[in-house]
Amino acid sequence: MKTKYIFASLLVSSLAVTGCQDMDTLPDGGIVTDSQKETVSTLNPERGVAKVNAIFSTFNQAFPNSSALGAERHNDIGYPTVMLCLDSNTEDVISDNNGYNWTGYDLTFEDRENTSLEGQMVWNDLYSIVFAANNVVGSIDEKTEDANEQFYLGQGLAARAFSYWVMAQLYQFNYKGNEDKPCVPLITEKNSADASVNGCKRSSVKDVYTQIESDLNNAIDLLTNAEKGKVKRADKRYISLSVAYGLRARMYLSMHEYAKAADDAANAIKAATSEGIAIASRTAVGKPTFWSVDEVNWMWGIIVSETDDVVDTGICNWPSHMGSLSYGYANYSGGRQISLKLYKEIDDADIRKQWWLDAAAESDGFLSDEQAAFVAKQGYKPYTQVKFGPYNDVVGTTINANDIVLMRIEEMYLIAAEAYAEAGNRAEGEKYFKELLNNRLSSGSQAYLTDYASNPQEAVYFQRRIELWGEGVIWFDVMRLNKGVDRRGAGFPNAECVFNIAKTDDILLWRIPEAELQANKALTAEDSPAWTLPKPVADE
Numbered sequence: 001m002k003t004k005y006i007f008a009s010l011l012v013s014s015l016a017v018t019g020c021q022d023m024d025t026l027p028d029g030g031i032v033t034d035s036q037k038e039t040v041s042t043l044n045p046e047r048g049v050a051k052v053n054a055i056f057s058t059f060n061q062a063f064p065n066s067s068a069l070g071a072e073r074h075n076d077i078g079y080p081t082v083m084l085c086l087d088s089n090t091e092d093v094i095s096d097n098n099g100y101n102w103t104g105y106d107l108t109f110e111d112r113e114n115t116s117l118e119g120q121m122v123w124n125d126l127y128s129i130v131f132a133a134n135n136v137v138g139s140i141d142e143k144t145e146d147a148n149e150q151f152y153l154g155q156g157l158a159a160r161a162f163s164y165w166v167m168a169q170l171y172q173f174n175y176k177g178n179e180d181k182p183c184v185p186l187i188t189e190k191n192s193a194d195a196s197v198n199g200c201k202r203s204s205v206k207d208v209y210t211q212i213e214s215d216l217n218n219a220i221d222l223l224t225n226a227e228k229g230k231v232k233r234a235d236k237r238y239i240s241l242s243v244a245y246g247l248r249a250r251m252y253l254s255m256h257e258y259a260k261a262a263d264d265a266a267n268a269i270k271a272a273t274s275e276g277i278a279i280a281s282r283t284a285v286g287k288p289t290f291w292s293v294d295e296v297n298w299m300w301g302i303i304v305s306e307t308d309d310v311v312d313t314g315i316c317n318w319p320s321h322m323g324s325l326s327y328g329y330a331n332y333s334g335g336r337q338i339s340l341k342l343y344k345e346i347d348d349a350d351i352r353k354q355w356w357l358d359a360a361a362e363s364d365g366f367l368s369d370e371q372a373a374f375v376a377k378q379g380y381k382p383y384t385q386v387k388f389g390p391y392n393d394v395v396g397t398t399i400n401a402n403d404i405v406l407m408r409i410e411e412m413y414l415i416a417a418e419a420y421a422e423a424g425n426r427a428e429g430e431k432y433f434k435e436l437l438n439n440r441l442s443s444g445s446q447a448y449l450t451d452y453a454s455n456p457q458e459a460v461y462f463q464r465r466i467e468l469w470g471e472g473v474i475w476f477d478v479m480r481l482n483k484g485v486d487r488r489g490a491g492f493p494n495a496e497c498v499f500n501i502a503k504t505d506d507i508l509l510w511r512i513p514e515a516e517l518q519a520n521k522a523l524t525a526e527d528s529p530a531w532t533l534p535k536p537v538a539d540e
Contacts, residue, residue, distance in 0.1 A: 083472025147229025
């Protein structure tokens with residue numbers, strides 16, 4: 001039977017995500033009681049590992065939504081689909097809408113139509129994480145004292161919180177002032193069975209954040225206890241204590257709970273430092289990089305293996321779409337460029353200015369001779385990104401097995417810099433701000449410090465746009481800071497993509513897919529309101 005890969009079917013299929021290794025089912029078909037869960041999992045630890053790995057496998061998939069879409073879309077690649085869509089919604093990540101970039105509907109905001117394929121993929125990908133996480137959370141005794149079980153349960157809770165936090169930024173305006181507005185259906189291990197039969201209505205923004213906060217609080221406690229029991233993650237695909245603090249710092253920043261965000265960012269840095277994670281030096285980022293979780297500044301990432309399906313596809317993967325130095329769609333789409341206005345505001349003493357080609361389509365001293373020759377051969381236009389290096393630093397490689405960053409320690413420094421200042425401790429915030437920039441600016445440069453002194457939040461937002469460019473996170477800043485999208489003068493090559501979207505325009509919100517409205521009987525047409533596409537404006 002061909003099933004639609006939508007909310008209702010996922011509610012059912014998620015119960016069997018690990019097949020015969022489902023922790024709730026005994027070999028003879030009997031059901032495990034709550035009191036038996038910890039014992040069964042402890043005696044069969046591979047079941048816990050399988051369930052946890054199922055969560056993170058959802059982040060990295062080839063064509064996971066093909067049955068729902070009726071075709072294999074070349075931008076249907078798991079969570080990186082969400083990253084590509086959101087970056088393309090901004091004014092900072094530019095590409096030519098020429099058919100090869102696979103984000104044309106995101107550039108024009110046609111992805112907001114509730115029949116759009118992008119809208120279906122984003123919704124499905126995020127709920128896939130939720131359902132895989134629910135499968136873990138629902139199969140482990142919440143009072144377990146086993147360190148391995150605590151680690152597994154912490155993974156499920158933190159991953160679920162991550163996905164709901166992302167959705168909270170997409171389907172409603174920011175937390176402050178919108179607490180009682182509808183957000184997304186809140187599905188946990190406790191109501192999934194009922195929801196699969198009766199559907200589930202949208203929960204309020206406040207209720208969604210309450211669940212996120214609860215999950216992260218519990219995850220931090222569990223991961224703390226797991227570490228005391230000598231259980232830590234095997235690699236950076238898993239969520240460590242530092243990452244859990246980082247996720248809660250993001251959440252509190254979105255809620256404008258600045259003192260709490262500052263403390264969590266500081267705790268994330270402290271915990272990450274104990275793992276050997278540190279800000280990447282100016283020298284380290286003075287060349288194309290950001291392709292391996294082994295890099296010293298990565299806290300959390302999607303680990304990609306050469307044998308993964310997304311790699312076997314050749315060109316249906318994140319490096320193909322985003323990379324300028326690999327083989328893939330970027331070679332034909334013209335790659336991704338930075339906003340011209342943003343680029344011009346970057347100080348010349350900042351090494352990050354070389355993450356993009358200059359006005360002559362060059363990056364002297366940043367690219368190797370081989371890389372420069374490849375860039376010239378591709379005919380990339382000025383301001384094209386060369387931030388992300390190719391897999392194994394092999395220029396033009398057809399093996400697109402780059403790892404994909406989900407969190408770096410530099411973000412934590414930026415959260416601390418903003419949050420401490422907004423909480424009234426500007427001096428403390430400035431310490432974090434300076435420490436990051438000391439690793440980006442040439443020796444003795446005082447660039448950006450005046451901006452921080454006059455308006456810390458805007459100064460940090462500017463730094464986030466530079467430092468985290470292309471990493472799928474800036475849209476969350478657009479929403480939490482009520483920025484709107486002004487593409488005038490940014491350098492968009494297609495007139496139909498030049499907009500000045502007001503911060504209150506509901507085209508900024510994603511729509512619940514039409515297929516979901518049909519499958520979830522608790523939803524109505526009002527839950528996915530009509531859209532009015534933005535009208536192009538004259539460029540500057």
